Amino acid sequence: MDWDFEAEVFQWRGPAPYFFTATPEDVDAFLRDHLVELTYGWGVIPARVRIGDTEVRTSLIPKDGVYLVPLKVALRRPEGIDDGDVVRVHLSVGD
Template sequence: MGWTFTGPIVEWRGPAPYLFLRIPEDESDDLREASRELAYWGQVPVVATIGSCEFTTALFPKDGVYLLPVKAAVQRAEAVAEGMSVEATVRLRGG
């Protein structure tokens, strides 16, 4: 099962700045329900695709939705930058 959606790229500053794709509320709700058995510490393991780049990561919950971390290699390959609207597909991994 997979989800395709479009969302904004946002920056979340921690010890280092990271870029995330903010997953829309409806898809976040669906992912939360589908991943009940897979989630750990609120994170959900997924395989994500942006453009031609497929990568593994884990979704982070924030403010009632999930954030998809966009790896630096994906940012470079797909010219992803803060403020852009980006389409992605995610599917659950494990289980």
């Protein structure tokens, strides 16, 4: 399944800061409805994420009723993505 959506980038400031976007409600609903067939454990779902010309493999992380899309350095750096940016995300799961 594939989706395109816009989302704001936010930074989680922990021992190792990380950047995320959240999936929209319609994507969350689909992921919850198909969780058993998509997850490899703990609700984590493998995915492909493309922003601009850069695509990476990652895993969606459930948090407070939504799924977070981790934005790896390999994705952020070539696309010049930073905290607070609004990005166009192409998300694929179930490959």
